[in-house]
Amino acid sequence: MDRGMVIFVGALLTFSSSWLGLILYPYWQMQNEQPYAKTPGDDLYPRPLGGAALAGVKVYQANGCLYCHTQQVRSAKFGNWWEDGQMKTGADIRRGWGTRRTVSRDYIYDRPTMLGTMRTGPDLANVGTRYAEAWHHPHLLNPRAINGWSTMPSFAFLYTREKVVGGQKSDKALKLGREWTVNPGYRWRPTDAEWAAILARRVSTLPDVSQAATPNPFNLTTAAGKAELLAFWLTTDEEDYQVIPTPEAESLVAYLLELRKAETPLPEVKE
Amino acid sequence: MATTTPLTQTDRERSALERREIDASCRVPVLYFATSAAFWLLVGTVLGIIASIKLHSPYFLTGSPELTFGRVRMAHLQAVGVGWSAMMVMAAAIWLMCRLSRVALIYPTLLVFAGTMWNIGMIADVVGILSGDAQSVEWLDAPSYVPPFFITGVGIVSAWTVATFRRRRELHVYVTQWYILAAVFWFPWLYTVAVLMIFWMPATGVIQPVVNWWFGHNYLGLWLTPIAVGTTYYIIPKVIGRPVHSYYLSIIGFWSLALFYSWAGMHHLIGGPIPAWLATASTVGSMMMFIPVIAVAINHHMTMLGSFQRLKYSPALRFTVFGAISYTAVSFQGSIEALKDFSEVAHFTHYTVAHAHLGMYGFFTMTMFGLFYYMVPRLTGREWASPTLIRVHFWCDAIGITIYFVSLSIGGWWQGRMLNNPNIPMPNIIEYLLRFLFARSLAGGLIGLGHLAFALLLVANLMGWGRQRSGGPTYFVEPAPNAGDVQG
Known part of the structure; x- marks a missing residue:
């Protein structure tokens, strides 16, 4: 391995393999996913955000909400908890975070797609169905005004x-x-x-x-x-x-109220 | 390196003179990158401690938008993950490439320009995030105006590395050089594709997180890891004065890392709304990572065999070996963590945070401290002012990262178990975690103390407050007369 060309070609080939397999192929597979209507003429799901909710995405992004809250509901077969002899619990759904798992089509209008990787707090994929505006504002001002145990930051600013x-x-x-x-x-x-x-x-x-x-x-x-x-x-x-x-604050809450990703039935959700 | 011809005294003196000349040519650009990196490490440490405290004491520094948890956490990751890590990687790549190619540093001004691009980018990055321009894409939180600075900076460093390599006077290409060449080729490609597909021409829906984790995982695997592993391959043989155990093991280690690491990223999305085969492909890639990791571990262990007593004397060796051992540990853990059953518990918890810090800190950062203690005296001509401070630095960091890892691993594991049990309400989980998060803040404080000692030593060295280097390297204790030719 004393030749630079060997290292270059090898590095190119190995890296290209993952680029083709993990990036380009899924891109080709999912780039043109379309919204769903049960019968032609029905309302399409999902729909792009507009107005205040769209502005709320920026507030959500700027303040890093994603670092404590995921936006993905996992399958009813996901999650192993074996204490009561029941292997798979689908805890996400049983906690009321959604009525079904989320699938790729739920996210086709998300910019950026904020799936998240940490659950310091609950999942928000479907939070729009759980709380009203009148709950969100005092909770954002100081979460402990609503839940004494909360460790969420106060968004008084x-x-x-x-x-x-x-x-x-x-x-x-x-x-x-x-x-x-x-x-x-x-x-x-x-x-x-x-x-x-x-x-x-x-x-x-x-x-x-x-x-x-x-x-x-x-x-x-x-x-x-x-x-x-x-x-x-x-x-x-x-x-x-x-x-x-x-x-x-108003646009952030408008966005939170629009988060209803795990609600509308989709044909590919069947397990 | 694996030469068996005995060297004459004249040969040794000639090589030593050549190394001194190369080091002199490297002084300004490499120290510029390295001290910038150290500066961002300190910034990131402060931000990290603030974020950590906020997780158990939400009223701490609340009230200003700049210091809200989400922003501080993103700024922390950018400062340590991009400022410290990438600038340190470039400092290491530049210095090691010059030394191993046996050429004096070319185009110093261009490198200083590249470093300045990176520094401007980092200032805009941290200030921009704190003032509300963050992107909330993990590892890519930098505001939209930052990536051009990074791409320009690293593009120059990559081109410079190839140009230096092509001027090499040493015909044998050492394993460290393979890793450097591959990394400076991979990273600009990786970064540009990620920025393009997530921000400039956003791909649809979940393709973005797929690109995000392909980037996030490869940032560590194909940019930081190769340079840090390359550094251990350089420092360990240099300090103990023995060649690397097996050339063939290093070849296996290099090529299997190149092939398998790049496939491993999608395990971050296990259970998520992506095609199941993607996560499965990455689980396979992650399991295959046992091959390069075992190859490197055996190689380092066999090289060190019989020289472990030198850990008592040499600061550079002690930090580097701590890093190398952490590399094996964190990689084994990572492969297991990618298994679906395991991930069902560990995913979305502080267990993953502990794992990430074992990699980024226990492995990468400790290895880079080893390089610092070896490299800086050779660049400045001054030795370290105080072995005691080095000892404080080592033990604060080693104990700090251990507390960090143990507390969050235990807390995170039970967090995952409880999240999977729908009968346990969220408040109970949050309350249960507080003690572990508090322990993490203590660990962070200890690590911060270590960094303070490190910063004092670095400033002292740069100010010329140490004895001349000609008197030999700084040791914790002077080696026993029969300890052999300890060199660092």
């Missing part, structure tokens, strides 16, 4: 906190207790001194708020009563401020 003008909150304002909105992305709690000041300043209105919501008014003369009131007060909306999604 996709939201703005602003003063309410004209006494009327925006339709888009998040309906979320003040403990999550005073310092977006974090969980806020007043210090003892702050709480005392708030109580002193608003002692006339606070009990009204509490009495409207509970059958038994808080006894503000005891420490326990004050603590109960604090706990309740933290779950109520802020009066003077509101948290609004930015256009980026």
Whole structure:
């Protein structure tokens, strides 16, 4: 092996073999896959994304959602868990991540195709069928506002906190207790001194708020009563401020709502 | 290398003089690539530690878009996987090619230009990702304006390597040169095809992830691995002063790696929405990888046989041998991991992350540290300022990567088992993993400490704060008089 040409030709041939086999052949096989209609004239599936959802792909990409969430539902025969004597569990489907496995046709309009390789969090291939917009926004602002156990990052930078003008909150304002909105992305709690000041300043209105919501008014003369009131007060909306999604947050949620890859039946899915 | 003719003292002196002249010609371009690589390693280490902490403490540095987990994680992979690894690979390729071809470095300015292209690309890459231009294609997260810089840079280095090889004055082509020539040919092709088919003229649907993992796996297998294995083939015989055990084993190792590694990538998509035969073909390729790995392992082991006591003295040898052993371990593990039944558990978990770090860190990075400790004094004419700091570097890294690998392997395995059991809710899995992720942050901190020691040593060396190299190499401890001609 003292000749450069031997190394060059050998390297060319070995590498070409995998290039032809793993890239060009699948390219030839799948490049022209078409959307599906059960009978001619029916709605086609899948359809290309448009508008806000298309812009949402960019937000999903820019923030690396793919690194914790896959977008692929695996077959009902996939996954080995042998404890209860049942070899194949198809855990993806049984966890409710989709009604069927995903196939190549589900992805023909994806740019880029974000299958993912890590499940720190659940699969999102079909997340559009699971949650509504009203769930997504508070969850993105601070996932722990919805699930205390969550380790997902707060995406508070996709939201703005602003003063309410004209006494009327925006339709888009998040309906979320003040403990999550005073310092977006974090969980806020007043210090003892702050709480005392708030109580002193608003002692006339606070009990009204509490009495409207509970059958038994808080006894503000005891420490326990004050603590109960604090706990309740933290779950109520802020009066003077509101948290609004930015256009980026809205498009991201629009994209998440469009993720319905494991729903429409396709003939090739049969196992 | 496998010469049996005894060398006279005059021959030795003449070769030593020639090596010194070649090293002098390499000084600026090779040190430029190597120190740039080290800089990106430090950047990547900080980013990696931040990302690691965020996985168990989500409120850590939250609130700014630049430091959200996804972006930091992508920037970490680009900084260490592209900045450190690729620039270090090029530094190694340039220096080893000059030495083994016995020619002084040609076109130094052109190489500095290529390195600058790569550095500009890396700055745009990391800053671009942190400010929100990332692509979310694993290993190819660099924003769309970055690839032209990388392609230009590596194109120049590849052409330069061939030009140097054609000027060679040494007729025997050493195994390290085979690996270098093949790698500088494979990588530009691999990278250009991947960027073309994923970004410039996107292929349909799942063809993109197929190209993605053909690239991702071959980036390690046909770009970093050949150069790192080539480096072990150079450093081990040099330091212990014995030729490689078997020329024929090295031929088998080289050609079987070339053929089988390039087929192995699709096991990353096992169970996914791709044609089943693709994953099966890659499982076969992955199993066949036992051949090159065993060939290289036997060859290195037989070369080292009888010289293991030198690990006590030589920093370069100790790092390199750690890397070589990790190569065998991580490759065996990788072949097993590609089996479908195994992958059904390990896929989508931190088990894979542990495996990737055993390869990228335990094997590749440790081998490159070995090269650093051997190469830099020969380029600067200065020895390392403190053997103690080298020892700190070695043990922090060795213990750090061990904790990293063990904790994430165990955590990841059970994560996979639990994900496959639909009766275990997600919160339980997330809560269970916290302790392992915390251990990983500790490991990352330890590795970061090692890198700090390494950076101090490198800066000291470049500033000229060490004794002259003519006094002989830096050892952990001075070898016993009968230890033989330890050279590094």
